[in-house]
Amino acid sequence: MAGFPAGTIAARLTELGLDLPPVAAPVAAYVPAVRSGRYVHTSGQLPFVDGALPATGKVGDGEGLVPPADAAALARLCALNALAAVHDLVGNLDEVARVVKVVGFVASDPSFTGQPGVVNGASTLLGEVFGEAGVHARSAVGVAVLPLDAPVEVEIVVELAE
Numbered sequence: 293m294a295g296f297p298a299g300t301i302a303a304r305l306t307e308l309g310l311d312l313p314p315v316a317a318p319v320a321a322y323v324p325a326v327r328s329g330r331y332v333h334t335s336g337q338l339p340f341v342d343g344a345l346p347a348t349g350k351v352g353d354g355e356g357l358v359p360p361a362d363a364a365a366l367a368r369l370c371a372l373n374a375l376a377a378v379h380d381l382v383g384n385l386d387e388v389a390r391v392v393k394v395v396g397f398v399a400s401d402p403s404f405t406g407q408p409g410v411v412n413g414a415s416t417l418l419g420e421v422f423g424e425a426g427v428h429a430r431s432a433v434g435v436a437v438l439p440l441d442a443p444v445e446v447e448i449v450v451e452l453a454e
Contacts, residue, residue: 296425301385304421310398312376316340319439324377330389330452334377336397336445337405338438348441351410352401358443366397367413370446374414375421378450389427392416393449399442400434407432414446 305312315324316337325334339345349356351363359368371394379385396411398404411432418426428448438445 296386296388298384298386301421302305302389305385306384310372312379313341313373315376315380316343316373317403320361325374326451327379327381330454331392332378332381332452334374334447334449336395336439336447337370337373337377338440338442338445339366340373341369345408345440345442346442347390347443349443350401350404350422351406351443354401357401357404357446359409360404363410363443364413366442367398367411367444367446370396370418371417371448373416374446374448378448382452385421387423387452388422388450388454390451391422391428391448392451394428394430396420396430396432396448397435397438397445398432399436399438404434406432410444411446413444418448 306340322335325332351358351430398407398410
């Protein structure tokens, strides 16, 4: 299994109008990503933009809740932050052979059941960036609350080229 030709993923990010953000500083006792053999596991990534959360609260339909479409855009940011953590660890996203797994956590209003649609924001980004190599297994989990009252958190596992 080989990675992508040099510069391919960087060019794809540019084509999509995306820049990898700086890796978010951990908010507790962990590191953003760990490599084990050919796999990189990221810690859960929040949708930080310039060190701040653009929205907080529970996802759902109604007054005072984060709308599902907004939460999907935040999940996209989480995935971009996860890619930044992978890049920071391995030095080049062209080394990613495939995205293996995505786990998305959605801080949900008790009546909200659209977690898969929210986590699609992350899945769609990974498909846009990596094409077929971005197709992955996934879990979308509703939770009561996330760190810093973030509406969504995403972690990924990628396999590196041999």
